[in-house]
Amino acid sequence: MRALVQRVSNASVAVNGEVVGSIGLGLCTFVGVTHDDGPDHADRLAGRLAGLRIMDDADGVMNLSIAEVGGSILVVSQFTLYGDTTKGRRPSWSAAAQPEHAEPLIERLVEALKEWGLEVATGRFREHMVVELRNEGPATLMLEV
16 A cells, blocks of 8 residues: 655545534644555554654654644545556556455555544445645655655
């Protein structure tokens, strides 16, 4: 699993003009799933996200986790994180898991984040989503488990 994580002051995702998930201070997390990912990958990613020290402390140093600042996480599934652009101009999506494999793992990730005591909002799987976010820092990291 891959996650592109952005520290945000706010973020939202809309489907057909309706906001289906939104957060204030927190992490906007785009998540991709590949073929050999399983529930253990989702659990490990949840632990990494919950403990990621990317939030500022009182001195303005990235030293605190999302839980320590009372923030939230917006999880947005994004198969394009596994796009391969090494040949030609059109990405290959062959490394991205099929929706039937990926969707339960995204759901497991969300549940695992909640088990860490985090407030979680989501987009909608298999839908065209419009994501709006305000990246703070900017701070953007790629995680892979």
